[in-house]
Amino acid sequence: MLEILHVLFFCFLLILQFFLSNKLFQRYIERVKRRKIVGLDVHKTGKPEVAEVGGVPLIISYILGLIFLCAIYPSEIPKSFTLIAVAITAAVIGLIDDLSVLGGREKPLLATLCALPLLFSPVFVPRVRLPFIGYTRLFIVYPLLLLPIFSVGANAVNQLDVLNGLMPSASLIILFSLMVSKLILGGVADSLLFLPIIVALLVYLRYNWFPSKIFGGDTGSLATGAILTGLAVINKVEFQFLIAFIPFIMNGFYIISSSGFKEKSKVRRPTFLTNEGKISVSKDRDIPMTLVSLVVSDTPLFEPQIVKRIDSLILFSSALGVLSIFL
Amino acid sequence: MKAWVSLFFIVLYVWLSLLLGVYFLYMYIVPLGSNAKGYFPLLIYSLIKLLMAGGVFVLWLSTWYYVTKRFFEKKRKRR
Numbered sequence: 001m002l003e004i005l006h007v008l009f010f011c012f013l014l015i016l017q018f019f020l021s022n023k024l025f026q027r028y029i030e031r032v033k034r035r036k037i038v039g040l041d042v043h044k045t046g047k048p049e050v051a052e053v054g055g056v057p058l059i060i061s062y063i064l065g066l067i068f069l070c071a072i073y074p075s076e077i078p079k080s081f082t083l084i085a086v087a088i089t090a091a092v093i094g095l096i097d098d099l100s101v102l103g104g105r106e107k108p109l110l111a112t113l114c115a116l117p118l119l120f121s122p123v124f125v126p127r128v129r130l131p132f133i134g135y136t137r138l139f140i141v142y143p144l145l146l147l148p149i150f151s152v153g154a155n156a157v158n159q160l161d162v163l164n165g166l167m168p169s170a171s172l173i174i175l176f177s178l179m180v181s182k183l184i185l186g187g188v189a190d191s192l193l194f195l196p197i198i199v200a201l202l203v204y205l206r207y208n209w210f211p212s213k214i215f216g217g218d219t220g221s222l223a224t225g226a227i228l229t230g231l232a233v234i235n236k237v238e239f240q241f242l243i244a245f246i247p248f249i250m251n252g253f254y255i256i257s258s259s260g261f262k263e264k265s266k267v268r269r270p271t272f273l274t275n276e277g278k279i280s281v282s283k284d285r286d287i288p289m290t291l292v293s294l295v296v297s298d299t300p301l302f303e304p305q306i307v308k309r310i311d312s313l314i315l316f317s318s319a320l321g322v323l324s325i326f327l
Numbered sequence: 328m329k330a331w332v333s334l335f336f337i338v339l340y341v342w343l344s345l346l347l348g349v350y351f352l353y354m355y356i357v358p359l360g361s362n363a364k365g366y367f368p369l370l371i372y373s374l375i376k377l378l379m380a381g382g383v384f385v386l387w388l389s390t391w392y393y394v395t396k397r398f399f400e401k402k403r404k405r406r
Contacts, residue, residue, distance in 0.1 A: 056362055133353045140373045174329045239349075246341050248336075250395075257392050281403060289399050297402040309331050316335055320342045327346065 002230030006072055010192065013068035014199050021061035021203040028057045029207065029214050039215050042269075043163065043303050045277050050212050053098050055219025057092045058204045062100035062227065065196025078123050079193060083230050090154055090226035093267045104261040107158075108151045112224040115150040118233060119143055128238050129185075131327035136234075150229050156248040157225030158218055159255055162292060165209035166307045167216060167308075168201045171224050174244045175201070177318035178232060183239040184325050190235050197227050210304045243321035247313050251291035259288040274300050330402050337395060344387060352380055 028053045033039070038049040066080040093110045096102060102110065119126050126142035127135045138145075161167035175198050182191040201224070207214045216224070232241030242249075259267050268286065270293035271279050280300035281293045295301070295309050356379050360372030 130349050130353065132350050136353070136357075140370060144377075243342055243345070244389055246338050250337065250341070253388065253392070254395065257398075272350060283403075289396060291334075294333050294395070296397055297399055299329075313331075313334055313338060317338050317342070320338070324342075324346070 009193075010069065010072045014065065014070065014195055017065045017068060017196065017202060018060065020064065021057065021200060022206070024049060024057045024061060025054075025203055025207050025214065028054070034239060037289075039217075039221060041212060041215075041231075043273060043279060044211065045273065047213075048084050051214045053090055053095070053217040053219050054204065054208065054214035055094055055098075055221070055223055056214060058200055058220050059223055061089055061203060062087060062197050062223075065199055069192060069196055070213060073189060073192065073236070075189070076193060078121065079190075079234050082117055082121040082123050082234065083193070083227060086150075086226050086230040087223050090114045091219050093154075093222050094158075094217065094222035095217040098223070100279075104266070108155050108261070109220065111151040111154040112147040114154055114222075114229075115146040118150075118230055119141045119146055122261040123234055125236070127217040127236070129236050130239055131324050146233070149233075150257040152249070152252070153229030153245070154222045154225035154253040156245065157228065159246050159252045160291065160310075161216060163211040163292075163302075163303055163307050163310075165205060166310060167221055167224065168205035168208055169307065169311050170248070171201045171228060172198060172205065173290035173314045173318050174228060175231070176240070177244050177322050178228075178235065178237050178241060181237045181322055181325055182235050184322070185237070187235065193235065194231060197224075197231070206249070207252050210307070239324055240321040243324055244314070244318040247291060247310065254289040254291070254294075257289075278302055279306060332396060337391070341391065346386065348383065352383075352395075356380060 021189060026219060032051040032053065033049075037052050039052045040047045040052050063084055066084055070080050090111070093107070093113065096110075097107060099311075108320045124146075126139050126141060128138055129135050134226075158169065160170065175194050179191050179194040184195070204214075204216065204220070208216065228241070228245075232238050255267065267288055268282075269283065270282055270287040270290050272282055274280050278300035279292070279296055279302070281287075281297050287293065291310060295306050301309070356376050359376055360368070363369055363372050
């Protein structure tokens, strides 16, 4: 009875988080536009100005949700505070990048710092659950691998944050699949840990969806990537995360292998906007290969169409991730 | 085949090869040095295993990259 009351009260707090975050985003967009902190939406005719650095209200909303969770479930305090530290570290790196562009090598290096709060936290258990094998003992290798894992996780999300609504919708699909994986594995209380970021991303998606009113910037994308990675490591669903994350890794890997470690703004644009407002692949020879350019390689498409296609690809990889639990 | 549809097959290929890779890694590479004792021998064995796994990983990534690259160029040329 008491447990049901706890869950109901937590649901009420999540609804409260949703409405408070909604208000926060509205106010933030107004203020940021007034101060001219804006970016150009290059995938629209006329290139309209859109409010930038939307990662700040996203992180505030997430922290608010985690505080609500800790109020109802004090046992989740260590995990929640570790995740807050991870999110803040990534957001600070992203904010530095948004204010003064970091180099293509500095950003992945700095992103490894996101792993430090988890490495020094008691909630980190270096045991990975793998298919066919079960829980493994990787007490030496896993802590070493955690640094590049966080860098890849944060930067892969950052590299796919190129179209309206793509980053939050894709991240939400992955988060839902990880939550389902955790529920199947039997961690009902721990699966609640996914809800604060789901609510924060839902509100962000409302404003980031086509036509976008706010861009998350590197603050939002790096922090979301780091939170996703942190949640997967803490909840012991690393392999499911790796599978669901394949389209993100594919995109990052294609960009790095075709144009090296260059800053996003310095990489040649692989796509261009047609007169009809569709996105088409560039005819230049030396353009980098990206997930978006692969999707439009045979036919030009409108921005929401591309987002839906990449989302369906992520839905497929997430389903494979959930399926991997049974192996 | 539509470029978008072929991406599903690439994801499927990556998933299946990862599953196979994990199985063979844990069956044949991880048991190496299982009788070693002490921090440093364990660390050295771990690093050797990490290097071996890394080598296979790089090989796997490069085949995957070249297949996609060829496919991408073919599609672009056909347009």
